[in-house]
Amino acid sequence: MDDTSKRTGGYGFETRMIHAGSQPEPVTGARQTPIFQNTSYVFYDSDHAASLFNLQTFGFIYSRLTNPTVAVLEERLASLEGGRGATCCASGHAAQILTFFAFMEPGDAFIASNRLYGGSITQFGKTFKKFDWTCHFVDVDDPDAVRRALTPKCKAIFVESLANPGGVVSDLEALSAIAREAEIPLIVDNTLATPYLCQPIDWGADLVVHSTTKFLSGNGTSVGGAVVDSGRFDWSVSEKFSSLSAPEPAYHGLNFQETFGDMAFTTHAHAVGLRDLGPAMAPMNAFLTLLGTETLSLRMERHCENAQRVAEFLASHPKVAWVSYPGLKNDRYHELAQKYLPKGAGAVFTFGVAGGFEAGLKVVESVNLFSHLANVGDARSLILHPASTTHRQLSDEQRQAAGAGDEVLRLSIGLETAEDLIADLDQALTATA
Amino acid sequence: MSHDTYPNSQIRRILGNTQTIAMVGASPKWNRPSYFAMKYLLEKGYQVVPINPGHAGETILGQRVYASLADVPGPVHMVDIFRNSEAAGAVVDEVIGLAKDKDIRTIWMQLGVRNDAAAARAEAAGLEVIMNRCPKIEFGRLNAELSWGGFDSKVITAKRRRLTAG
Numbered sequence: 001m002d003d004t005s006k007r008t009g010g011y012g013f014e015t016r017m018i019h020a021g022s023q024p025e026p027v028t029g030a031r032q033t034p035i036f037q038n039t040s041y042v043f044y045d046s047d048h049a050a051s052l053f054n055l056q057t058f059g060f061i062y063s064r065l066t067n068p069t070v071a072v073l074e075e076r077l078a079s080l081e082g083g084r085g086a087t088c089c090a091s092g093h094a095a096q097i098l099t100f101f102a103f104m105e106p107g108d109a110f111i112a113s114n115r116l117y118g119g120s121i122t123q124f125g126k127t128f129k130k131f132d133w134t135c136h137f138v139d140v141d142d143p144d145a146v147r148r149a150l151t152p153k154c155k156a157i158f159v160e161s162l163a164n165p166g167g168v169v170s171d172l173e174a175l176s177a178i179a180r181e182a183e184i185p186l187i188v189d190n191t192l193a194t195p196y197l198c199q200p201i202d203w204g205a206d207l208v209v210h211s212t213t214k215f216l217s218g219n220g221t222s223v224g225g226a227v228v229d230s231g232r233f234d235w236s237v238s239e240k241f242s243s244l245s246a247p248e249p250a251y252h253g254l255n256f257q258e259t260f261g262d263m264a265f266t267t268h269a270h271a272v273g274l275r276d277l278g279p280a281m282a283p284m285n286a287f288l289t290l291l292g293t294e295t296l297s298l299r300m301e302r303h304c305e306n307a308q309r310v311a312e313f314l315a316s317h318p319k320v321a322w323v324s325y326p327g328l329k330n331d332r333y334h335e336l337a338q339k340y341l342p343k344g345a346g347a348v349f350t351f352g353v354a355g356g357f358e359a360g361l362k363v364v365e366s367v368n369l370f371s372h373l374a375n376v377g378d379a380r381s382l383i384l385h386p387a388s389t390t391h392r393q394l395s396d397e398q399r400q401a402a403g404a405g406d407e408v409l410r411l412s413i414g415l416e417t418a419e420d421l422i423a424d425l426d427q428a429l430t431a432t433a
Numbered sequence: 434m435s436h437d438t439y440p441n442s443q444i445r446r447i448l449g450n451t452q453t454i455a456m457v458g459a460s461p462k463w464n465r466p467s468y469f470a471m472k473y474l475l476e477k478g479y480q481v482v483p484i485n486p487g488h489a490g491e492t493i494l495g496q497r498v499y500a501s502l503a504d505v506p507g508p509v510h511m512v513d514i515f516r517n518s519e520a521a522g523a524v525v526d527e528v529i530g531l532a533k534d535k536d537i538r539t540i541w542m543q544l545g546v547r548n549d550a551a552a553a554r555a556e557a558a559g560l561e562v563i564m565n566r567c568p569k570i571e572f573g574r575l576n577a578e579l580s581w582g583g584f585d586s587k588v589i590t591a592k593r594r595r596l597t598a599g
Contacts, residue, residue: 009587016589023577024593031591048476056469057476058578066581074583085584252464259466261544263570266583 013080013196018294021075035287036068055254055271065270069283073290077216077226078266080195080293081208084231085266087274088224088286092191092211093123094279095225099187099209101273102265103155103241106132110156110184111149113140114401117164118391120189121398124158139401143174150182155240157182160189161198161340164376165386165410166403167324167349169336176204184240185233191215192348192376196300197341206233207265214377215347218292218299222285227269231262244268250276299379299415304344306421307413313422314351319359319429321352324403347413348376350386350403357406359432360385364409366428369420381414381421436552436564441588444571447539447561451510452480454541454568455502457524458515459483461493466543467515468493470569477572482509502527508536513568518548525551529558543567 011019022033041060043049051057060066070088078086089095100110112124114137124135138149140159157179159170172188179186185206190198194215200208210216212224235244235257244264247253250272256264274280304327311325326337327345337345353359363383364372370383374390384390386404399405413421454474459481460467471481472494482505483493489500499505502512502524512528514521521542528540540555542548542564552562573579574586577594 009585009589011589019589019591020585021580023588023590026577026594026596029593051472051476054463054469056472058573058581060581066583068581071581071583075580075585078583078585079587083585085582087583254464259464259469261567263582263584270583 009079014297016079017076017196017296020079021072022290033069033072033287033290035283036063037283038067039063055251055259055267063283064278064280065274067280067283067286069290070281070286073212073281073286073293074226076290076293077195077210077212078228080296081190081228082195082199082201082230083208083228084262086226086228087266087269088212088226088281089274090225090279090281091223092189092209092213092225093119094277095209095211095227096120096123096189098225098269098273098277098279099207099227100128100133100156101277102268103235103243104131104133105243107153108132108155109134109136109151109153110158111136111138111146111154112158113160113163113168113170114138114398115140115163115166115168115403116158116160117189118386118394118399118402118404121402122393126393140170140175141168143171143178146175146178150178154182154184156185156187158187158189160192161200162193162326162337162346162348163403164192164348165350165384165408167326167331167333167345168403169326169333169340169345171336172200172203172205172340179206180204183237192346193341194296194300196297197304197343197346201228201230201232203340206230212289213375215300215303216292216296216377217285217289218295218377218379219288220375220378220380222288224281224285224289229265229269231265233265235264248272300344300347302415303347303413306415306418307347307349307411308344309418310411310413310421310425311349311351314425317426317429319354319432321354321407323349323351325349325351348410350408350410352405352407353409353429353432355407355432357387360407360409361388362432363425363428366431367424368427369416369424370411376410376412378412379415381416382412384410386410434556436547436549436562439563439566441575444563444566445575447511447541447563448568448572448575451539453482453507453509454479454511454513455482455484455505455509456513456515457484457502459485459493459498460515461485461488461491461498466567470513470515470543470567471496473569474572502531502535505535510536511539511541511568512537513541513543514546515543516546518542518546521546521548522551525555528560529555532558532560539563541566541568544570
């Protein structure tokens with residue numbers, strides 16, 4: 001058995017996106033995963049309760065930590081990413097806090113791409129400061145810049161496989177080599193690529209985070225997040241990660257690495273992270289996201305096909321200054337996209353309208369099929385002017401670095417008829433004249 | 434034989450045919466991994482006999498501790514080794530000597546414990562060997578309990594599981 005099939009149990013991606021985690025419910029035989037709309041779980045006796053609270057047996061205590069419906073989604077995402085386990089939570093932002101909370105202490109630092117999704121830049125650069133965590137933003141296209149930014153306090157490198165909204169593709173293999181040298185984990189946000197288009201763990205990622213709100217749920221119904229652990233990072237490699245590999249004061253001196261082995265991170269993320277930070281995923285949201293994962297491959301194929309056609313149309317349009325879509329042959333990330341996203345370059349990208357800020361707003365207001373809103377990864381096509389919305393909190397310099405300048409429009413291409421999307425954009429661009 | 438992976442069917446058969454497990458290196462401390470595994474396996478109906486010369490004559494989780502495998506009265510179907518990979522070699526040789534007397538069929542080395550030379554000696558003596566696995570985790574994995582914690586059990590089936598008592 002090769003390394004990949006060891007991690008997938010020998011079943012293909014499409015089989016796992018339907019079956020992983022969801023065996024028929026044994027009490028009733030229910031085939032679809034039931035929604036366990038339930039807070040708490042009865043103990044057999046006081047000894048059983050003690051075993052559960054000591055983490056000595058498997059089972060449910062309280063839905064802030066674990067819930068049977070959420071657990072099905074966790075197992076499914078772990079399987080699709082080829083990881084050991086997953087922890088679902090209330091949102092993608094919650095997933096990021098939960099991830100860093102596992103091993104960051106006050107005074108610690110980490111490195112992140114300077115072209116992350118704007119919401120992540122604000123969270124890492126502003127809010128994390130309140131925990132005395134420092135994020136060094138670096139141009140991760142330059143491996144030497146990443147190496148130079150590493151300090152003894154750095155505990156992780158964080159990138160997006162496919163960045164929102166700039167169409168930036170990260171060189172995961174090169175970055176994982178730097179992380180390995182530095183003996184710190186590589187964390188990859190795989191939200192826009194989804195595990196169908198990109199498998200970060202295959203390229204050396206140690207942890208993969210998601211906003212499940214986007215393509216995984218796929219219909220714009222449910223906010224949610226997840227962190228998938230590869231199970232491969234040895235938390236006992238240095239004293240930096242003592243919360244996971246030394247007696248944990250928040251758990252009666254339990255050593256998570258020693259006791260749970262490759263399950264240490266996921267166990268800690270539930271038993272300490274979700275327990276004390278509290279951002280549990282609602283079971284209804286887990287259910288709706290599970291429905292989305294069942295059709296992930298089919299949807300992503302069509303999302304990518306439509307996005308490629310729309311991007312090619314825009315690239316040839318006289319009112320368009322530029323298009324940043326790694327699926328285009330002359331795009332600066334085309335080569336990396338072919339390596340890391342061989343099935344398609346995703347469906348979220350940006351373009352610049354000739355005529356700048358005013359022309360950009362005019363397009364947003366003239367489209368009929370594209371919904372003007374702040375989300376991506378929906379069955380519907382979406383449009384947004386990042387400079388005035390999602391990236392508003394950033395400085396001009398940060399906006400430029402993130403590919404969200406004044407003239408930039410972000411599209412999230414949906415599953416509609418491609419010709420209709422093209423016609424709608426064409427009439428809106430014409431209206432800018 | 435390969436010890437990198439084991440088919441689910443093999444692990445199921447071993448866990449199904451075992452009633453008594455001798456746990457070498459069992460600890461009386463509640464937060465040690467061996468204590469976690471012992472408590473879980475007792476709850477699942479296995480008889481677990483702790484082996485630890487430093488605590489012989491005491492009890493762990495109500496079970497009498499023996500100084501060595503040779504001291505255990507009655508049959509032992511599986512020896513579960515909570516020692517490091519090197520120390521596991523001597524335990525394996527002891528098991529080989531006692532296997533016939535005690536009806537020992539399986540040597541199981543815990544997560545992180547692997548000794549291929551010792552495994553080869555045990556297999557030559559007719560014993561079945563599992564290495565670098567935990568019987569608690571495997572039991573939980575194959576009975577959908579591991580999944581409750583968000584882990585990939587790698588069990589994919591559309592069959593309805595029959596509920597067992599306990």
